[in-house]
Amino acid sequence: MTVKEALYTYVVRIADDSLILGQRLAEWCGHGPILEEDIALTNISLDLIGQATNLFQYAVTLEDKGRTEDQLAFLRVDREYSNLLLVEQPNKDFGYTIARQFYFDAFRKLFFEALTNSEDTQLAAIAEKSLKETKYHLKHSSEWIIRLGDGTEESHQRIQEAVNFHWRFTHELFFQNEVDKTLIELGIGLDLATLFDDWKNYVSNVLQQATLELPSHSFKLEGGRTGMHSEHLGYLLAEMQYMQRAFPNLTW
Amino acid sequence: MVTTELIWKLLDQVADPEIPVLTIADLGIVRTVEIIDNKCIVTITPTYSGCPAMHQIEEEILKALSPTITTEVKSTLSPAWTTDWMSEKGKEKLREYGIAPPENEVDKSVLFAKPTVVPCPKCNSKNTRMVSQFGSTACKAHYQCNQCLEPFDYFKCLR
Numbered sequence: 001m002t003v004k005e006a007l008y009t010y011v012v013r014i015a016d017d018s019l020i021l022g023q024r025l026a027e028w029c030g031h032g033p034i035l036e037e038d039i040a041l042t043n044i045s046l047d048l049i050g051q052a053t054n055l056f057q058y059a060v061t062l063e064d065k066g067r068t069e070d071q072l073a074f075l076r077v078d079r080e081y082s083n084l085l086l087v088e089q090p091n092k093d094f095g096y097t098i099a100r101q102f103y104f105d106a107f108r109k110l111f112f113e114a115l116t117n118s119e120d121t122q123l124a125a126i127a128e129k130s131l132k133e134t135k136y137h138l139k140h141s142s143e144w145i146i147r148l149g150d151g152t153e154e155s156h157q158r159i160q161e162a163v164n165f166h167w168r169f170t171h172e173l174f175f176q177n178e179v180d181k182t183l184i185e186l187g188i189g190l191d192l193a194t195l196f197d198d199w200k201n202y203v204s205n206v207l208q209q210a211t212l213e214l215p216s217h218s219f220k221l222e223g224g225r226t227g228m229h230s231e232h233l234g235y236l237l238a239e240m241q242y243m244q245r246a247f248p249n250l251t252w
Numbered sequence: 253m254v255t256t257e258l259i260w261k262l263l264d265q266v267a268d269p270e271i272p273v274l275t276i277a278d279l280g281i282v283r284t285v286e287i288i289d290n291k292c293i294v295t296i297t298p299t300y301s302g303c304p305a306m307h308q309i310e311e312e313i314l315k316a317l318s319p320t321i322t323t324e325v326k327s328t329l330s331p332a333w334t335t336d337w338m339s340e341k342g343k344e345k346l347r348e349y350g351i352a353p354p355e356n357e358v359d360k361s362v363l364f365a366k367p368t369v370v371p372c373p374k375c376n377s378k379n380t381r382m383v384s385q386f387g388s389t390a391c392k393a394h395y396q397c398n399q400c401l402e403p404f405d406y407f408k409c410l411r
């Protein structure tokens with residue numbers, strides 16, 4: 001694997017996480033529990049899709065095969081997406097959506113913070129830009145975890161269930177393989193293991209404030225990073241890709 | 253002979269498509285203007301990653317400059333845009349338009365921190381409340397004035 005190939009894979013991973021979670025959050029458009037949350041979730045969605053655009057634009061220059069960012073976003077098959085299993089999980093209800101978002105945002109903030117020091121200037125620039133937005137996202141999801149956890153008996157029980165459910169996918173946040181190894185040596189990529197303690201401390205802290213239990217089960221699922229997805233991704237892609245598949249090269 | 257001063261003057265007439273009282277120069281999204289071999293290169297930076305106005309801004313710049321000089325618009329992400337780059341003139345125009353301009357904000361890592369005091373752009377009362385951190389566009393939060401009851405947008409601080 002060349003450095004360029006590794007970097008392409010690395011950039012597409014980050015882009016796929018943003019794109020797929022952005023698409024999931026966009027499903028809330030018009031369905032938010034209150035108007036302000038409808039707007040909040042779709043605003044976060046827009047930030048994520050914007051990040052994905054920047055990353056895919058960079059990825060196609062690395063790939064250098066004449067593809068566009070839209071082709072990467074809309075015309076791959078499910079096995080070619082490398083997003084985390086966590087971000088493709090269905091919205092289910094507001095509590096599940098917030099729990100999924102919370103684990104992700106807590107990771108993303110640490111990830112982008114560290115990535116601003118990457119030796120790759122374009123990756124560092126994208127991280128710097130995305131970090132400012134991610135801080136707002138994390139504040140939003142953390143405050144909701146606390147409100148729901150320290151809320152009514154029912155909200156407490158339901159957010160605890162959602163926090164427990166998504167826990168099994170958090171292990172994959174720290175997935176690494178030879179792609180990472182190649183880039184860590186060059187100071188381009190991060191050793192994700194170095195983020196784990198900070199991530200766990202932050203998550204534990206917020207859960208504690210929320211009077212929630214940190215899940216203790218060690219059941220772990222992974223596969224998204226290598227293209228092995230849950231059944232949910234297929235349905236998501238069918239909806240997301242519909243326009244480009246039905247009307248190839250359609251533009252606004 | 254086309255100078256960069258002239259280009260800046262022309263750019264100061266290009267309005268932001270979402271907040272038409274502001275020019276793109278007021279917003280601080282024009283980073284550099286260069287003239288190389290009779291060609292103008294304007295470098296801009298997005299406010300938010302997903303800002304849908306960026307494509308339109310690019311077209312507006314081309315429309316404004318093309319009669320004068322061949323123009324290319326480039327985009328850069330670093331250094332990332334911050335509301336600190338908004339001009340004082342721009343902030344005043346925002347307020348007159350009914351949008352509260354960015355204030356110095358508390359650290360976002362503090363959960364449930366008291367929301368920033370944002371004076372009402374209509375009656376100037378400081379007795380206002382935040383309705384939602386997220387507003388009608390990525391760059392705004394939603395507030396309401398407790399004094400005159402006017403709901404208003406707040407252009408939130410991005411740093």
Ligand SMILES: [Zn+2]
Binds near residue numbers: 373375399
């Ligand atoms: Zn007022």
